[in-house]
Amino acid sequence: MPATIERKELEDLQQDLEAVRELLRRQRLVEDPLDRPPAQDRDRAGSAAHKAHLAELRGRLDEIHPADIAYILEALPIDERLTVWDLVKAERDGEILLELSEPVRESLIRTMDSDELVAAVETLDTDEIAELAPDLPDEVIQDVFRALPVEEREQLRAAMSYPEDAVGALMDFDVVSVREDVTLEVVTRYLRRLAELPDHTDQLFVVDREQQLKGVLPIARLVVTDLETQVGDVMATEFVTLYPDDKAQDGAQAFERYNLVSAAVIDQAGKLLGRVTVDAVVDFIRAKSEAEQLSKAGLREEEDVFSPVWASVRNRAPWLLLNLFTASCAAWVASRFEGTVSQIVVLAFLMSIVAGIAGNSGNQTMTLIIRALALGQIQADNVRRLLRKELTTAALIGLAGGLIAGGFAYSISGRLGLGAVMWAAMVLNLLVGASVGMLVPLLRWRAGRDPAVGSSVLLTFATDTIGFFIFLGLATLFLL
């Protein structure tokens, strides 16, 4: 919505935030109160100066774009956040909630009662309501549902029925459709009656009486074509369509590949259901890449930087417990070689090198395979070739890197045999890392699962446990 922002340059945003914080500070609502509940702040209101400050802050907030208010809310500690949230005009609540990250959104929804929520949500389009729905209490959804006109109620039902990772979840219903047998003159008059086109309308959809999609009329073509022309003569009949059940990921790839601004969503019978626009795709790409980064670090969900400590503990502990378990298993395997280690203590210091490097190398393989799978570059008939390539690469790196590691082992122990065991263990464990790094995502992918999820725990488990076993086993065989 560029039209609502005043000639914005990028630094302005930081300035908006600073101004809001300054206003908060001036009215002495902020005195670095670590965990003071916000209610106290608000009780202290009353003086005329205080009211004037609040009014100034409110005025400032009214001028800020909803997405920027969302940014400011996320950058504020909980107490200041609630103060600002109270000052925002109620009719903007819905738009702002949409822009917020999940945990911050939840923290604000928790402070609102049903009536406020219903009022906030009712200002939104049905596809936007569907987006908020998972975070809303059931009775709010029921109320909103009842208040909607029949057509929109159907839309909301449809939008809520698609899984989060389907094209249907990205779809909106703001389609402008026209008939094939009218002139552009008629189309133009029709558009003028609408007074405003939905955002991201780069094309009109041409449908017949049964809502079957016949073609698309790009706006750019409409404005350069003579108005006497019939829609059917100028419409494009070659264009990208999506099904609501397509994977959102695949839909996003189509947008990237063909540089789309919008795409029609049709059902199996070819009936126009809605459209996907590039802004929804951009949000999806961003959210997906963030979710991947978080899950790779073992975080169950995004964290509000100002969330209470216990929420952080709950978010992070499960992954750490899992790692504690796998690390203990590896330690247990190593402890079976207590006799060997007690005779050659230096083995104890070298074994984590063998495990660690193979883990790193396997992680490189895994990252590339997951990426190639996502891009569709891996087919059944090139898997063997790839496996051979990855194993050769790992072996070469192991042969060279193992020499260095073996040299280090020799220098630290003075035993040539130990250097040789180190070298052999490095090569073998790098092969383990490459195999696991390749096979785990491939097998998960074949089974129709997300190849990225959980792969890294399995990889570390394998390179640690098997690495210890190989290294200490070889030492037991050859050095005792």
Add this chain to the structure above:
Amino acid sequence: MPATIERKELEDLQQDLEAVRELLRRQRLVEDPLDRPPAQDRDRAGSAAHKAHLAELRGRLDEIHPADIAYILEALPIDERLTVWDLVKAERDGEILLELSEPVRESLIRTMDSDELVAAVETLDTDEIAELAPDLPDEVIQDVFRALPVEEREQLRAAMSYPEDAVGALMDFDVVSVREDVTLEVVTRYLRRLAELPDHTDQLFVVDREQQLKGVLPIARLVVTDLETQVGDVMATEFVTLYPDDKAQDGAQAFERYNLVSAAVIDQAGKLLGRVTVDAVVDFIRAKSEAEQLSKAGLREEEDVFSPVWASVRNRAPWLLLNLFTASCAAWVASRFEGTVSQIVVLAFLMSIVAGIAGNSGNQTMTLIIRALALGQIQADNVRRLLRKELTTAALIGLAGGLIAGGFAYSISGRLGLGAVMWAAMVLNLLVGASVGMLVPLLRWRAGRDPAVGSSVLLTFATDTIGFFIFLGLATLFLL
């Protein structure tokens, strides 16, 4: 370019690839030749049947969108890839090169001579030429340069002058600009003369005689407004502008935040230089998130899945060598406690648990901090609060997780004291992980560097080395 694709559904792409491979197979160019140079294949040409097959393949390729040809090329092994590349119409080479990933693009450019390259590149817009420039031989760029009209030569010079991570690098010059004092009728007639609008033209730019940007005229507003109206009366005067020196990252965030399709790029004096469109932003977001994923795994660049083994080794070895070095340092630190470990061998098996869990936990902290920095949620005055929160979280997880780890240590050794040492070492090392995970990205960010780069190596180095030191040190103090 939706208009060039025939009613495409998503599965079609896989089918295109299959069809191309099938055609390659039928003409017996493909017999799973692992590393056979492609020249041999081409020598075998000649028979009429062979020529017919090639013609069929060529015809099929002509119907495929450049982005899809790029996809097919990336999914083919080197020899088949070169066969297909030779069959693609020369005038499409430029467009296809643009869509390819870096390593595959380079591999194809290497097979082309200067004349072919100049011919391919000359079909492109100046901003696209600038994008390819880093991969092209100097003499090709010189030739292209000389062949361009003066205005475009200036554009190319400008486009090539911006660093890769600046808005200028995303900019194109396909702006349609109009004057404030004409009617929409005049604008419409002007557009009809253009016959075609540049892709992603969702707004016209309103400039004065000095090319100063005065406003924007959204196409959506143009089509719904009476043609007698003057541009100045209907144009939007509030809109987002970018400077060519803005960080591309910040520009991308503006597109996400305000759901833009295009944005004007102006110089400090307010003169219109060009525009950024959402497709460039989508490509940028995707490329950036991929680069982050790769660099996190220690890969210097994207790998062509079919690249030769030595290229993979070169790409992966530096990171593994660095890790080998840090792991050896940690091993050396631990080996200083050889006396302790030789008396209590079980310490050897437990010390990697202490190091590993703190590394995992520190990585969680680091991931969240890097994310919060990227979103601008961290200001100078909330850093201390955050640090306190992260340390508290780590301490709580350490106290609880340390109990489990301590219990395991007790059960494996039968020594209560060892359990207590394990517990204390876990708590302390988790605090080390949280501090390093927070401070390294923060300090890099303060120094104006990318907070993500190299942070994880430093983190593992700290949690390993200090973890070994704490655990074995405590054991030396209390258990001997």
